[in-house]
Amino acid sequence: MRLSRFPLSTSKETPADAAVVSHQLMLRGGFIRQLGSGLYSWMPIGLRVLHKIENIVREEMNRAGAAEVLMPSIQPAELWQESGRWQVMGDEMLRLTDRHKNDYCYGPTHEEVITFHVRQDLRSYRQLPVNYDQIQTKFRDERRPRFGVMRAREFIMKDAYSFHMDMDSLRAEYENMRAAYAKIFTRVGVDFRIVKADSGNIGGSRSEEFHILAQAGEDLLAVSDQGDYAANVEAAETLPQPAHGPAVETLSKVATPYQKTCEDVAKLLKLPLARSLKLIVVKGAEGGLIALAIRGDHELNTIKAEKHPKIAAPLALASDAEIQAAFGCLPGFLGPVENKVTVIADYAAAALSDFVCGANEAGFHVTGANWGRDAAEPEAADLRMIVEGDPSPDGRGTIKLYRGIEGGHIFQLGKKYTKAMNVTVLDVNQQPVTPEMGCYGIGVSRMAAAVIEQRNDINGILWPDSIAPFRVIVCPIGLDKADTAAAVKGAAETLYSELLAAGVDVAMDDRGLRPGEMFKDADLIGIPHRIVIGAKGLATQQFEYKRRDAAAAELIAATTAAVLEKLAG
RNA sequence: CGGAGAGUAGCUCAGCUUGGUAGAGCACCUGCUUUGGGAGCAGGGGGUCGCAGGUUCGAUUCCUGUCUCUCCGACCA
Known part of the structure; x- marks a missing residue:
C-alpha cells in the first residue's frame, strides 16, 4: 500500500474524551472514529488490524473443526420469548418494531437463533457433535459505554455454539475450544490468563474467561501466587473457617451517634475493622427478609448471594421501611443480636468472636457480641468478595489481585436453551434426546484495544507482527x-x-x-x-x-x- | 439509574462573571525556504458559538427547556 493513496489521519494532540491509552492511541492514529456513544467506525488502518484479528480467529476456529455461519443481527422477539430471555435481558437489549408492528431485537448474542436453526436441521445423533461459529456485529445497550471499542455498544464478536449428545462430548469440545482460544490469544500476541468465571445470565455450569492483563481492565482477577488457581473475583470462592473462639468480653452498648459505617465505628472505638460486623438485609427466596452478615472489612459478593437457595434472585435489597419494621431502626445500626430475621453469615463473619455490630437502635452499637451467646449461631456460607491476602481456595498459596480485560469467555451451557426451545435429536435407539450445548465468545474488536493496552510506549502503539496494519x-x-x-x-x-x-x-x-x-x-x-x-x-x-x-x-x-x-x- | 462536568473552526481550548454579532495554537490551502524525529517565514480559507424558546434596541454571554457527549459510581455474556 502506498500511503500517498491511503487515507491516514493522525493527530499530535490527545483527544479530550479518551481516558485510557488504547482509546487515545486508536483515535490519534486514526484507527477508529466515534459516531455516537459506544458507536465507532473502523477507519481503513483500523480495519486492517481488525481483519487480521478476525483472520486469526477464523483460521483457528476452522482448524478446531467449527463451521462458520452468518446469522442476522436483527432477531424476532418470539425466539427470545421462547427462551425466557425477552424479559430477563432488560434494557441492555435494543428492541425494535417493524412496519407490521412485530417485535425484534438487535442481537446481543445468538444462542436463540442458532438453537432455532439446530431445531430445524438436526434430527439424528449422527449429526452431532457440531460447532457453529460466526464473526458478527452485536449490540448491547450498555448503561455506560466507555474506553472506546473496549466497551462499546456495537462491537464485533466471534461467537460459537456447539451441540452434543452427552456431557462427555460437551466437555471434550469445551477443552477443544479452550485450546483453540489459547492459540488465538497467543497468535494475537497478548499476555493472557484463563480464569474461572461466573456464567451470568447466559446460564450454564462451567465457565472460564480469557483475560488480557492490563491496568485499564474492568475486571478484577484473583490469582494464587503459588498454585494454578485463577478466578474472576466474582467467582472466586472463599474457604470455610475454623469455628469461632469462646466469648471473653461482655456485651455492652456504646453510643455511636454519627457512626453508621463499620469504618467509622471501628475508628471511634479504636478497634480493628476486621472485628466489626455488618448486616445487609435482602429479600428471601420464599418472601420475607434475610440478613447477610459480613465482616466489616469485607464486601458482599452479590453473585454468590443470589445463588444461595434461601435468597431471592435477582438480589433485591430490603427497603428502609421493611428494615424499620423488622429491626426497629434503619441501616447503619443493624446487628444480629436480638433480632428475629434469619441471619446467614459469611464464613469469615461466622468465625468472629467478641465483635462489634449495630444495636438495632439508632445511634448505638454493641461490643463484645458473640454468636451462640448473644445471637443464634448463624448458617455460614460463602458470601463475600475474595480479597488480596486470602488463602487460595485450592489450598496452595495466597491470593493476589490483578486487573484484566475480558477477551474471551467459554461456557458449558448444558440444556438450558435446547430444553427451553424444544430441541431433540434421535439417539441410536430412536429415542428423542435433548442435546447439551456449549458456547464460546471472543470480543474481536475489544481485542484490538486490549493489545494496545499491553503494547504501547511514549511514541505510540507497538503492534505485534501478527495483527499490525502493515508489517x-x-x-x-x-x-x-x-x-x-x-x-x-x-x-x-x-x-x-x-x-x-x-x-x-x-x-x-x-x-x-x-x-x-x-x-x-x-x-x-x-x-x-x-x-x-x-x-x-x-x-x-x-x-x-x-x-x-x-x-x-x-x-x-x-x-x-x-x-x-x-x-x- | 445516582453524582459531576462539557458542548465555540477538522482537533485542543480561550472569550461569557460585567450583553455590543468571535479568538489562539495545531491542522488545512498558496508561495518561498528547508529536508534524519511532527521545521521556518509570509499570505489565505474556514464557525447560524449543540438545539428551541424567553428577556433585551441588541444574546456565544443572562433565564428556561431540551438534546448530545465525557467522567465517577451503581450495573453488566
Whole structure:
C-alpha cells in the first residue's frame, strides 16, 4: 500500500474524551472514529488490524473443526420469548418494531437463533457433535459505554455454539475450544490468563474467561501466587473457617451517634475493622427478609448471594421501611443480636468472636457480641468478595489481585436453551434426546484495544507482527532533493515492489513528508519494522533497519534479501 | 439509574462573571525556504458559538427547556 493513496489521519494532540491509552492511541492514529456513544467506525488502518484479528480467529476456529455461519443481527422477539430471555435481558437489549408492528431485537448474542436453526436441521445423533461459529456485529445497550471499542455498544464478536449428545462430548469440545482460544490469544500476541468465571445470565455450569492483563481492565482477577488457581473475583470462592473462639468480653452498648459505617465505628472505638460486623438485609427466596452478615472489612459478593437457595434472585435489597419494621431502626445500626430475621453469615463473619455490630437502635452499637451467646449461631456460607491476602481456595498459596480485560469467555451451557426451545435429536435407539450445548465468545474488536493496552510506549502503539496494519514501512528520505532524489526513489520503489512480490505486507511512505513526520507517524500507528532509505546510506550501499520496539536503528545491506532476512528473524 | 462536568473552526481550548454579532495554537490551502524525529517565514480559507424558546434596541454571554457527549459510581455474556 502506498500511503500517498491511503487515507491516514493522525493527530499530535490527545483527544479530550479518551481516558485510557488504547482509546487515545486508536483515535490519534486514526484507527477508529466515534459516531455516537459506544458507536465507532473502523477507519481503513483500523480495519486492517481488525481483519487480521478476525483472520486469526477464523483460521483457528476452522482448524478446531467449527463451521462458520452468518446469522442476522436483527432477531424476532418470539425466539427470545421462547427462551425466557425477552424479559430477563432488560434494557441492555435494543428492541425494535417493524412496519407490521412485530417485535425484534438487535442481537446481543445468538444462542436463540442458532438453537432455532439446530431445531430445524438436526434430527439424528449422527449429526452431532457440531460447532457453529460466526464473526458478527452485536449490540448491547450498555448503561455506560466507555474506553472506546473496549466497551462499546456495537462491537464485533466471534461467537460459537456447539451441540452434543452427552456431557462427555460437551466437555471434550469445551477443552477443544479452550485450546483453540489459547492459540488465538497467543497468535494475537497478548499476555493472557484463563480464569474461572461466573456464567451470568447466559446460564450454564462451567465457565472460564480469557483475560488480557492490563491496568485499564474492568475486571478484577484473583490469582494464587503459588498454585494454578485463577478466578474472576466474582467467582472466586472463599474457604470455610475454623469455628469461632469462646466469648471473653461482655456485651455492652456504646453510643455511636454519627457512626453508621463499620469504618467509622471501628475508628471511634479504636478497634480493628476486621472485628466489626455488618448486616445487609435482602429479600428471601420464599418472601420475607434475610440478613447477610459480613465482616466489616469485607464486601458482599452479590453473585454468590443470589445463588444461595434461601435468597431471592435477582438480589433485591430490603427497603428502609421493611428494615424499620423488622429491626426497629434503619441501616447503619443493624446487628444480629436480638433480632428475629434469619441471619446467614459469611464464613469469615461466622468465625468472629467478641465483635462489634449495630444495636438495632439508632445511634448505638454493641461490643463484645458473640454468636451462640448473644445471637443464634448463624448458617455460614460463602458470601463475600475474595480479597488480596486470602488463602487460595485450592489450598496452595495466597491470593493476589490483578486487573484484566475480558477477551474471551467459554461456557458449558448444558440444556438450558435446547430444553427451553424444544430441541431433540434421535439417539441410536430412536429415542428423542435433548442435546447439551456449549458456547464460546471472543470480543474481536475489544481485542484490538486490549493489545494496545499491553503494547504501547511514549511514541505510540507497538503492534505485534501478527495483527499490525502493515508489517513493514519503507521511508524514503529527501525525495525533494534534486541531486539524490532519483537514487533514493529508485531504491525505495525497487524494495517496495520486491517486498510485495515476496508477499510481505508493506507500506510505502511516498507522501513526501519530512523525515520527522514520517517517523512519528510510523511509531504512532505501530508498524513493527521500518526501513529508512536515504542518500547517506545509499552512498555506502546501506539501508537503515529499525524494529519498533528496539532502542536504536541498525544499518543493513541495501538489498531486498537483507530486509527479508531481518523480517524473518 | 445516582453524582459531576462539557458542548465555540477538522482537533485542543480561550472569550461569557460585567450583553455590543468571535479568538489562539495545531491542522488545512498558496508561495518561498528547508529536508534524519511532527521545521521556518509570509499570505489565505474556514464557525447560524449543540438545539428551541424567553428577556433585551441588541444574546456565544443572562433565564428556561431540551438534546448530545465525557467522567465517577451503581450495573453488566
